[in-house]
Amino acid sequence: MTPSDISRAPAHTQLQALAARTVSSRELLDLHLDRIAGxxxxxxxxLDPEAxxxxxxxxxxxxxxxxxxxxxxxLPMTVKDSFETQGLRTTSGSPDLRDHLPQRDADAVARLRSAGAIIMGKTNLPAYCQDLHTDNALFGAxxxxxxxxxxxGGSSGGAAAAVAAHLTPLELGSDLAGSLxxxxxxxxxxxLRPTHxxxxxxxxxxxPPGWLTSSDMLTPGPLARHPRDLRIALDVLAGPAEADAVAWRLELPAPAHERIADHRIGIWSDDAHCPVDTATRTLVEDLAQRLRDAGARIDTDDRPVDLPASDALFQRLLHATAAGSAEDDAFRRDCAQAAQLPPxxxxxxxxxLRLRTQRHRDWLRANEDRARMQEGWAAYFRRHDALITPAAPTAxxxxxxxxxxxxxxxxxxxxxxxxxxxxxHMGLPAAVVPLGTDPDGLPLAVQIIGPRLADRTVLDLAERIGGS
Known part of the structure; x- marks a missing residue:
């Protein structure tokens, strides 16, 4: 392979070439920078080419x-512009932060640098990660x-596009409501959205810059062109916070099984609450048959939750956590408007407005409902090793x-x-695996959800069904 060929390969192949000194880090970096420029x-x-x-x-x-x-x-890579990067402008897509030059890396970025990653640039997003399209007043669409x-897509749209277009072999994005x-x-x-x-x-x-806390639903995670790269990134990113590392260690369990035939897999291909198109449903059902043919035990009837109930709880928790960083005046206006709403x-x-301004007692009740729903998921995963669903209703x-x-x-x-x-809102690990295309040639994927802390099982299944 030429250096140019290597730069289009998955991250794990690029790392192997670096280790074998088939290509230098400087060569790889310049190839990616040239591709970004064009x-x-x-x-x-x-970009920060000099650094x-x-x-x-x-x-x-x-x-x-x-x-x-x-x-x-x-390994050269990019990160979503919602993560603070020391000495490299971080805007989160907002004109309010057009001059924000962090003095400290976000913790996840620091872990990537400690592992030797070369942070060459930042990827686009909607302002403050708050849309499902990637477009903003600073940089455009x-x-x-x-x-x-x-x-x-959004909010990690620049991240996903950069990986798909071979502008970067690996990316750090973030996910609260599917943003990764x-x-x-x-x-x-x-x-991969890792276990929360x-x-x-x-x-x-x-x-806001300088805050030490974050949303109780936000999770940083990697994007790549091969599921094996997600595993490499997870090994770097996952671990206890610095204050806990003196006593605690994270040791994620190995994949549940060594063979597809030993897996118990739930399949949920469609639902009246969020219907999917024919191409998407066919993709999931074809995968179910492939897994069945490989010997896996497939269950298409059992459900961990009721989708409308889960969605309603998600909305209660989402709007509550999103209000945490609202400007004081804006939040006061929301409270005043909510108080005037007719029942x-x-x-x-x-x-x-009602969910955004809910009382703390209401959030505590929602959090209790979350714990009970998590128990339902845990019971489901005592019967199944993973659940496979559509990633989205359409391409x-x-x-x-x-x-x-x-x-x-x-x-x-x-x-x-x-x-x-x-x-x-359940804090479960979930991977998206591209498996085909719709009639227009646009990518289609499935989602694999696993039990809490079973990230390696999720990634192992992702590689078995989507690795090549």
């Missing part, structure tokens, strides 16, 4: 001296690499569209994440 996607919106080249040179020197660093040593008029997994589905790449709490989120915006007003705006919708069409019927905009939200 890309029409608007996926990478900030990246210095870091790549240092990695090459370490390797030449026989003392290579961590598991990502010399990111285009889907498979079709320029389709969305790349929806763009991966739309752009045809792999993504095992990857630190300090330094992630929209929590019979059930409009989306009224529901939003990528039009850029800027505010609804989607499922087999000719218009559905609400937020149905895009109806399936992804199953895992979000």
């Amino acid at each position: 890309s029409p996607l608007n996926a990478v919106i900030a 990246a080249r210095a870091a790549a040179h240092a990695a090459d020197q370490r390797r030449a001296n026989g003392r290579a660093g961590g598991p990502l040593d010399g 990111t285009r889907n690499p498979h079709h320029p008029e389709r969305t790349a 997994r929806l763009p991966a589905h739309y752009c045809g790449v792999h993504a 709490g095992i990857v630190p989120s300090r330094g992630h915006i929209p929590r 019979q007003d059930a409009s989306p705006r009224a529901q939003f 990528a919708i039009g850029q800027g569209a505010r609804s989607l069409t499922v087999d000719g019927r218009e559905r609400g905009f937020f149905d895009q994440t109806g399936w992804l939200n199953l895992a979000g």
Whole structure:
């Protein structure tokens, strides 16, 4: 393989080439920087070539001296612009932060650097991660690499597009309401939302710069072109917070089984609450048959939760946690408007205001409901090793569209994440695995959800069904 060929390979292949000194870190970096410069996607919106080249040179020197660093040593990569990067502008897509130059890396970014990764730039997102399209007033829209008029998704849309277009071999994104997994589905790449709490989120915006706490639903996670790369990234990113590391260790269990034939897999291919189109349903059902043919025990009837009930709880918790970083004046206005709502007003705006301004007691009740729902999931996973669902109802919708069409019927905009939200508020590990295309040639993926802390089982299944 030529260096150019290597730079288009998955991250694990690039790391093998670096270790064998088939290619240098500086060569890999320059190939990626050239590709970024020529890309029409608007996926990478900030670069620091000088610092990246210095870091790549240092990695090459370490390797030449026989003392290579961590598991990502010399690998160039990008990170979503919601993660603070020391000395590299971090805007979270907002004009309010156009001049924000962090003095400290986000914790997840620091772990990547400690493992030897070369942070060469930042990827685009909607302002403060708050849309399912990637577009903002600072940098404009990111285009889907498979079709320029389709969305790349959001909020990690620049991240997914950059990985798909070979602008970066590995990316750090974030996921609260499908922000990592929806763009991966739309752009045809792999993504992992790890078990909540095992990857630190300090330094992630929209929590304001300087905050030490983050949302109780946000989880940083990797995107890549191969599921094996997600495993490599997880090994780097996961671990106890610095204050806990003096006493606690994280030792994720090995995959549940060594053979597909030993797996008990639930399949949930469609639901009236969030219907999917024919191509998506067929993709999931074909996978179920493939797994059945391989000897796995497939269950299409058992359900861990009721989808409408799970979605309603997700909304209660989502709007509560999102209010944490609201400006004081804006939140006071929301409270005043909520207090004036007629009891019979059930409009989306009224529901939003009530949930956003709910009392702490109401959130405590919602959190108790979450714990009970988590118990239901735990019981389900005593009967099954994993659950496979659609990633989204359709392939990528039009850029800027505010609804989607499922087999000719218009559905609400937020149905895009109806399936992804199953895992979000439960804190469960979930991977998106691209498996095919729709009739227009756009990527289609499935979602694999596993038990809490069974991230390795999820990734093992992802590689078995989607690795190549």
